[in-house]
Amino acid sequence: NAGVTQTPKFRILKIGQSMTLQCTQDMNHNYMYWYRQDPGMGLKLIYYSVGAGITDKGEVPNGYNVSRSTTEDFPLRLELAAPSQTSVYFCASRDGASGGYNEQFFGPGTRLTVL
Amino acid sequence: SQELEQSPQSLIVQEGKNLTINCTSSKTLYGLYWYKQKYGEGLIFLMMLQKGGEEKSHEKITAKLDEKKQQSSLHITASQPSHAGIYLCGAESGSARQLTFGSGTQLTVLP
Numbered sequence: 001n002a003g004v005t006q007t008p009k010f011r012i013l014k015i016g017q018s019m020t021l022q023c024t025q026d027m028n029h030n031y032m033y034w035y036r037q038d039p040g041m042g043l044k045l046i047y048y049s050v051g052a053g054i055t056d057k058g059e060v061p062n063g064y065n066v067s068r069s070t071t072e073d074f075p076l077r078l079e080l081a082a083p084s085q086t087s088v089y090f091c092a093s094r095d096g097a098s099g100g101y102n103e104q105f106f107g108p109g110t111r112l113t114v115l
Numbered sequence: 116s117q118e119l120e121q122s123p124q125s126l127i128v129q130e131g132k133n134l135t136i137n138c139t140s141s142k143t144l145y146g147l148y149w150y151k152q153k154y155g156e157g158l159i160f161l162m163m164l165q166k167g168g169e170e171k172s173h174e175k176i177t178a179k180l181d182e183k184k185q186q187s188s189l190h191i192t193a194s195q196p197s198h199a200g201i202y203l204c205g206a207e208s209g210s211a212r213q214l215t216f217g218s219g220t221q222l223t224v225l226p
Contacts, residue, residue, distance in 0.1 A: 042216030050211050106158040
């Protein structure tokens with residue numbers, strides 16, 4: 001299993017540009033998450049999904065959109081990029097179907113700079 | 116909303132020394148996770164605690180959740196340079212059991 005994969009690893013955007021961060025997991029997990037990590041800070045939740053077709057906002061959703069058309073993929077869309085969106089973005093997934101406490105598996109992250 | 120405070124924010128120790136990192140929650144903890152992060156990389160799962168008084172160990176790392184379930188500690192025995200990195204605690208909350216994270220502890224181990 002590849003686990004959680006993210007593309008691209010690095011990206012530089014100009015203010016006002018848009019882009020999509022890709023996230024794919026091959027563990028058949030129903031729960032998926034997007035977090036951002038600013039320098040010297042912990043991770044903050046942007047959006048999450050409990051299954052295909054179901055998404056919801058997290059703590060810091062402004063400026064982002066998501067979709068979940070399949071179990072495997074959970075892309076994050078940035079519209080009109082702003083310098084405040086410079087951050088490292090992590091996608092994660094977990095098995096929510098089996099109940100109990102299960103770890104979240106994290107991707108390697110996408111480092112985004114908006115200039 | 117739940118807030119997690121980690122202390123210390125950074126720690127520099129000599130190889131072979133023991134150290135402890137603390138994670139204090141503003142609310143009762145239901146599912147406390149410890150992750151390790153190296154610069155430029157993703158998060159590596161270390162341990163998860165859910166019961167008050169629970170203690171888990173893996174190699175030289177031990178994590179505990181206090182009886183009142185509002186604080187967890189991570190203890191490293193005989194630290195090595197391979198232990199260096201950022202340690203993050205995360206607490207489950209919400210219907211999707213998403214994680215709220217502390218701000219992290221940067222650990223440097225000097226050879």
